[in-house]
Amino acid sequence: MRSNNFRRLFLSTSFFLLIGLNAGLAQDAVKLSDYLKSLEQQYDIRFSYASDAISDISITPTTTANLAANLEYIKARTGLQIKQINARYYSISAPDSIHIVVLDAQSGLPLPNANIRLVDQTTGYTTNASGSSYIPNPAAPIFIQVQYLGYQTQGLNVGPVEFDTVVVQLRPSVDQLEEVLLQPVFTQGIYRTNDGSYRFNTEKFGLLPGIAETDVLQISQTLPGVESVDETVSNVNVRGGSNGENLLLWDGIRVYQSGHFYGLISAINPYITEDVYIYRNGTHSRYGESVSGVIDLKAKDEITDGIHGKATLNLLHANAFIDLPLSKKLSVMIAGRRSLNDLYETPIYNSYSERVFQDTQITNLATPNAQSELKASEDFNFYDLSAKLLFDPTAKDKFRVNFLVINNALTFNQSLSNDAFTLSETSELDQQNIAAGISWQRSWNSKWSSSIEAYRSQYNLDAANFELLTTAFDTQGNEVISFVGRGQLVYRPKNNLQWEAGYEFTETGVTNSDQTTTPEFRRRVKEVLVGHNLFNQLSWNPFQGKTQINAGLRLTHYPKINEYRFEPRFNLHQKLGGGFAVEFHGEFKSQSISQAVAFQNEFLGVENRRWIQANGNEVPLITSKQWSSGLVWNKRNWLINLEYFEKAVDGISATTQGFQNQFANTAAIGSYQVYGLELIINKRWRGLGAWLGYTYSNNDYQFDSFDPQVFANNLDITHSLRTAVSYDLGRFSTVFGLQWRSGKPFTDPLGEALSAVQDDMEIPFNPPNQQRLESFFRADLSFKYIVLDKQTYSLKANAAFQNIFNNNNLLDRYYVSQQIGEDQFAINQIENRSLRFTPNFSLELSF
Incomplete structure (x- = not known):
């Protein structure tokens, strides 16, 4: 009896122990992706795989401390294939698929977003953050092409196999006539x-x-x-x-x-x-x-074989893009962005508003008297819309149509009320650029190609400012309308030799208008200038690509102002061996349109620049000469570049320089000369990068009609330093950076004039630009995390923090007169400050 009871107790206990053990084992099972991350940390290695291939797999961790045993254990438990790529990287592939891993041949680092094209098929794939992508295992061998910007395209045959990992190592582009890309x-x-x-x-x-x-x-x-x-x-x-x-x-x-x-x-x-x-x-x-x-921005220019898009939401605006193929020969791309502050005002919007509207008519308000209540508010929004139509009727022809609109709109409302009356006025500022273009490119044969393009761009800046307590108002306008037609012919007789020639017709009209009621004044000035331009460019890379020469000549004629310009352009890159190279660059250039700069009285004080056109008299053609020479060392993931430069610019108008001193209302023509040194040091390790950029420069004006004739440029920054350290862990990456620069020049009042009461509005100043603002210093931080990385879509979360130490940097200091009584004026010191601590967050969906 006791024996039976003991047996029953033993069996029952064993049964419950087994249940508990199984439950414990089940609880010990972890996702394979988490287990792989623990192995990466333990053995300082990296696994390359597609998330979809292992997303549903769990595994019970083994107690072995040997990497090889761990890998064999995973293979035995999951049926996955694991292959060593190099000393640090391993690939994981699933049955009935081919695992493609794309690496940089020099550094061994993975190349994310590389394109894998299945030739003779409409299907394409893109590598993930680990440089991995899976393609279906074909029934017969297929030919694929692997492409990555700045690298040579590589083609190879793959399949059919049960398990296979194909490692594709791409080398930097060596196309002789394209820019040879460094690291x-x-x-x-x-x-x-x-x-x-x-x-x-x-x-x-x-x-x-x-x-x-x-x-x-x-x-x-x-x-x-x-x-x-x-x-x-x-x-x-x-x-x-x-x-x-x-x-x-x-x-x-x-x-x-x-x-x-x-x-x-x-x-x-x-x-x-x-x-x-x-x-x-x-x-x-x-x-x-x-x-x-x-700054030349190029829109995407290839017809894709599938729908691609992006959508981003951050604390300031929403942005969306879609690339939609309509057929094998026709596609359209559309991108749009709009501010969101009319829905909610975030900390970044408030920080930006504080920065933009400081010391403008939007913020410079005072309550007239204690019995009145003054209210003011602004309504601001911005948007942009871009579109491009791509049509390839034949293998040799490409037609493109482009459209762009950019808009900033500000409405400023003021109201004043008391028991007896209520007054209200609305001022407006609108800034818009609308542009459209069309082009045709044709490759006639392997040596000859041509292009024809035309575009029209129109810019408008309009402001209407109404005084609240009077009937006075003023309006201001600035309009630029430009038309350009261009034709170009390219001849490439050899792989290392190319000649380009073209003609460009330009017509630019600039209109400036002002109207005030107190005192009554009206002005409208329009200048139109036509230009004819011929250009030639020769690119030659002799000696097996060790020498790269680009030489060009631009001939420009403006009939209205009787100006002819012959402008040579040249650059040379010569490799010396051991990773060293020397460079020389030089150019002559000119321009007929520039920006006049005013302060406080322009466009509500928010925008202070308006475009003006050269007329051959008080606004001449601006010309420049520049040369630079440098030494480059590029080896073992190091890039060091030291360059010396000199530049001289003639024909500048004092109205385009933004003087806020004794020359503020002076019309004069002068020049500036700048020379300096630029240094780049860049180093990349596996997952870790560090860089430093430094500039030393000396920048001086020369105006013969001023006293003194030579003084520091308003934009003279003697020292400027930027440095950053980044770390990439695959899905997660971060970067921390510092920027420091010496202060810009400014002009202070003479002697004790800052606190003195003046008998007129003229401020006595010291010699121009002898003082310097305090140094500028800012620290910034950014994070990125890949939330999802699927074959057909991905989701990224970004965070950025500007000025994390909340430095109150001074950007500008100037002085204005203010009336404090009848025939009495005081001098006010005005200071513009930089952005304070400003966070921003964004989510980006790509498909």
Whole structure:
């Protein structure tokens, strides 16, 4: 009896122990993806796989401490195939598929977003963050092509197999006549080319400090020699030049409005824009109308075989893009963005508003008396819309149609009320750029090709300002209408030799208008200038590509002002061996349109620049000469570039320089000369990158009619330093950066005049630009996390924090007179400050 009871007790206990053991084992099972991450950390390795292949697989961890045993254990339990790619990377593939892994042949790092095209099929695939993609196992061998920007395309046969991992190692592009791309600079997607220019690719773009999503004009300011003294993207200063001296193109169309939110973010939609070229010197002869930098943005230009798109939501705006193929020969791309502050005002919107509207008529309000109640509010929004139609009727022909509209709109409401009356007025400011273009490209044979294009771009800036307590009002307007027709012929007799020739017709009209009621005044001035331009360019890469020569000549004639210009362009890149190369760049350039700068009395004080046209008299043609020489070392994932430059610009008008001192209302023609050094140090390890960019420059004006004749340029930044460290863990990446620069010059009042009462409105100043603002310092931080990475779609979350230490940087200081009594005036010191701590977050869905 006892024996039976003991047996029953033993069996019962064993039964429950087994149940508990099984439950414990079941609880110990983990997702295979988590188990792989633990192995990566334990053994300092990386696994390359597609999420879909293992998303539903769980595994019970083994207690072995041996990597090889762990891998065999996973293979035995899951049926997956694991293959070692190199000393650190392993690939995981599933049955009935071929695992493609795309790596950089030099660094061994994975290449995300590489394109895998199945030739003779309509199907294409893209690698994930680990450089991996799976394609179905075919019934018979197929030929695939693997493509990645800046690398040679590689073709190979694959399949059929049960298990297979194919490792494709791509080498940098060596196409002799294209820009020979060096290793990425600063982050993935930024490349320095051998003609001294920089190329950005928005599809491959990595992470930069303080930027939540791609902004091409913010990104450009990471380059040495490219600054923004007022922290905006609409005031980009290239090697000491003003923003109006730059040429901004979108698919060959000139854009006159570069910023949203009055300059704080780029107005060019990054999703329809694929490549960005930035030239500081030695530009191609097809580029005219600039004496400083060229920023050339290229929209996507290939008809895709499937629907692709992106959608982004951040704390400032919503953005969407779709690439829709209508047939094998026709497709359309549309991108749109709109601000969201009319739905909700976020911390970044409030921070931007505080920065933009400081010391403007929007904020400079005072309550007239204690019995009155003054109320003011602003309604601001912005949007942009871009579209491109692509039509390839034959294998040799390409037709393209482009459309772009950019808009900023501000409404400013004021109301004043008491027991007796109520007054209200509304002031408005509208800024818009509408552009459209059409082009035809044809490849006649293997040696000859041609292109014809035409575009029209119209820019309007209009303001209406109504005084609340009077019937006075004033209106201001600035309009630019430009038409360009261009034809180009390309001859390529050899693989290393290419000649280009073309003609460009330009007609640009600029209208400026002003109307006030107190005192009554009306002005409307329109200037139209026609230009005829011939350009030639020769590209030659002799000696097995060790030497790269680009030489061009641009001939320009403006009949109305009787100006002829002969402008040579040249750059040379010569490899020396051991990773060393020397470079030389030089150019002559000119421009007929520039930006006059005023303060406080222009467009509600929010926008202070208006375009003006050269007329051969008080506004002459602006000309420049520039040369630079440098040394490059590029080896073992190091890039070091040291470059010296000199630039002289003649024919500048004092009205285009934004003087806020004794020369503020003086009309004069002068010049500026700038020289300096630029240094880049860039190093990449596995997952870790570090870079430093430094610029030293000296920038001086010369106005013969001023006293003194020579003094520091308003844009003179003697020292400028940017540095950052980034770390990439695959799905998660982060970057931390610092920027420091010396303060810009300013002019202070003479002696004790700052606190003195004046008997007129004229402020006595010290000699111009002898004082300097305090140094500028800012630290920024960004994060990116890939939430989902599926074969057909992905979801990314970004976070960016500008000025994380909340530094109260001073951007500008100037002085104005203020009436304090009858015939008495005091001097006010005005200071403009930078953005304070500003966070931003975004979600990006790609499909």
